[in-house]
Amino acid sequence: MSVLHIADVTKTFSGGTNAVDSFSLDVADGELVCLLGPSGSGKSTLLRMVGGFEQPNSGRITIDGEEVTHLPPERRPTGMVFQSHALWTHMNVFKNLAFGLKLRRMPAAQIREKVEAVLELVGLAGYGDRMTTQLSGGQQQRVALARSLVLEPKILLLDEPFASLDQHLRERLREEVRDIQQRLKITTLFVTHGQDEALSMADRIVVMANGKTEQIDRPDVVYRDPKTPFVAGFIGTMNLIEGEVSNGIFVRSALTVPLPIADGPATLAIRPEALDLSASDIPKASVHRVTDYGSHGLVDLDLADGTRVKSMVAHPDMLRAGQGVDLLPRAFAAYRNNQQIYRS
Numbered sequence: 001m002s003v004l005h006i007a008d009v010t011k012t013f014s015g016g017t018n019a020v021d022s023f024s025l026d027v028a029d030g031e032l033v034c035l036l037g038p039s040g041s042g043k044s045t046l047l048r049m050v051g052g053f054e055q056p057n058s059g060r061i062t063i064d065g066e067e068v069t070h071l072p073p074e075r076r077p078t079g080m081v082f083q084s085h086a087l088w089t090h091m092n093v094f095k096n097l098a099f100g101l102k103l104r105r106m107p108a109a110q111i112r113e114k115v116e117a118v119l120e121l122v123g124l125a126g127y128g129d130r131m132t133t134q135l136s137g138g139q140q141q142r143v144a145l146a147r148s149l150v151l152e153p154k155i156l157l158l159d160e161p162f163a164s165l166d167q168h169l170r171e172r173l174r175e176e177v178r179d180i181q182q183r184l185k186i187t188t189l190f191v192t193h194g195q196d197e198a199l200s201m202a203d204r205i206v207v208m209a210n211g212k213t214e215q216i217d218r219p220d221v222v223y224r225d226p227k228t229p230f231v232a233g234f235i236g237t238m239n240l241i242e243g244e245v246s247n248g249i250f251v252r253s254a255l256t257v258p259l260p261i262a263d264g265p266a267t268l269a270i271r272p273e274a275l276d277l278s279a280s281d282i283p284k285a286s287v288h289r290v291t292d293y294g295s296h297g298l299v300d301l302d303l304a305d306g307t308r309v310k311s312m313v314a315h316p317d318m319l320r321a322g323q324g325v326d327l328l329p330r331a332f333a334a335y336r337n338n339q340q341i342y343r344s
C-alpha cells in the first residue's frame with residue numbers, strides 16, 4: 001500500500017511567485033497520475049516538494065499516512081527521475097545503479113542480483129560495464145529510471161523524463177515505462193506538458209494552470225468533458241467561440257446555436273470532429289483552407305467577422321476555398337465565468 005496525499009500545499013518563491021497555490025491531490029496505491037500543464041504552471045515545483053527537493057510554505061504531504069513534508073529527500077520513500085538525467089559520468093552503468101544500495105549497506109552479491117534484475121526490466125541487460133557516456137540518450141534515460149527503481153521507492157516521481165528525446169523514442173519509452181509501472185504496481189506521479197503522453201499513460205490527469213488544479217479526471221473524461229475553458233483549449237483541438245446568448249440562442253457573427261441558458265456572454269466549445277458542414281443558400285462561414293490528411297480532412301473556416309473555426313470532415317475533396325457553408329454543431333459545451341454551464 002503506497003498512497004500519496006498532498007493537502008493544501010502552497011509554495012511561494014522569494015520574489016513573490018506563487019508557483020503552487022493551495023494544491024491538493026490524492027494518488028491511490030499503484031496509480032499513475034500525470035501532472036499536465038503549460039510551462040511555468042508549477043508542475044516541477046510540486047513534484048520537487050513531494051521528493052523533498054523543495055520546501056512548501058504551507059500544507060502537508062504524507063506517504064502511507066506518514067508525514068514527510070519536511071524530511072530531506074534521502075529520508076523519503078520516493079525516487080525521482082529528472083528531466084536532465086544527471087547520471088554519474090565517471091562510473092559505469094552498474095556502479096551508477098549500485099551506488100544507492102551500497103549506501104544502504106546491502107551485501108555485494110545481493111546488489112549484483114538486484115542491479116541485474118532492474119537492468120533486465122528496463123531492457124538494458126548486459127550493459128552494466130558500459131560507461132554512461134557511451135549510451136544513447138534513450139539508454140541514458142533508462143539508466144536514470146533504473147537507478148530510481150533499484151531502490152524500490154514507494155512513490156516514483158518522473159519529471160518530463162523523455163523531453164530531450166525524439167518523438168519516436170519518446171513514444172516507445174512511455175509504453176515501456178507504463179508497462180514497468182503496471183508490473184511493479186508502483187504509485188507514480190509523472191510530469192509532462194505533452195498531452196499525448198498524459199492521455200496515453202495516465203490513470204488520471206491533473207490539468208494545472210498557475211499553480212492550481214483546473215481539472216482532475218480520467219484521460220477520456222478530460223478530453224470529452226473539459227470543465228473549464230482553459231482545459232477545453234489546452235487538451236486537443238477545440239473551437240472556442242465567444243458570443244452572446246439572447247433568448248436561448250447563442251450568437252457569434254452569422255453563427256447561431258440554440259443554447260438554453262440565461263442571457264449574457266458565453267464561450268462555446270466545439271471539437272472539430274463535432275462540427276459538421278453542409279451546403280447552404282444562407283452560408284454562415286466561408287472555407288478558408290482545406291487540408292487533406294488522407295484518412296480525413298481538416299477545414300479552416302471564417303465567420304463573417306473573421307473568427308476562425310475548424311471542422312474535421314470525411315470527404316475534403318467536396319470542399320473548395322471560398323465556398324460558403326452552413327455550420328452544424330453536433331456536440332458542444334458552453335462556459336461562463338470560467339465554469340461549464342451547459343453541455344449538449
Ligand SMILES: Nc1ncnc2c1ncn2[C@@H]1O[C@H](COP(=O)(O)OP(=O)(O)OP(=O)(O)O)[C@@H](O)[C@H]1O
Binds near residue numbers: 038040043046
Ligand atoms: N527556484 C526558483 N526561484 C524562483 N522562482 C521559481 C523557482 N523555480 C520555479 N520558479 C517559478 O515558479 C513557477 C513554476 O515553475 P515550475 O518549474 O514548477 O513550472 P513547470 O510547470 O514545471 O514548467 P515547465 O513545463 O517549463 O517545466 C514559474 O513561474 C517559475 O519561474
Ligand SMILES: [Mg+2]
Binds near residue numbers: 043044045
Ligand atoms: Mg518543469
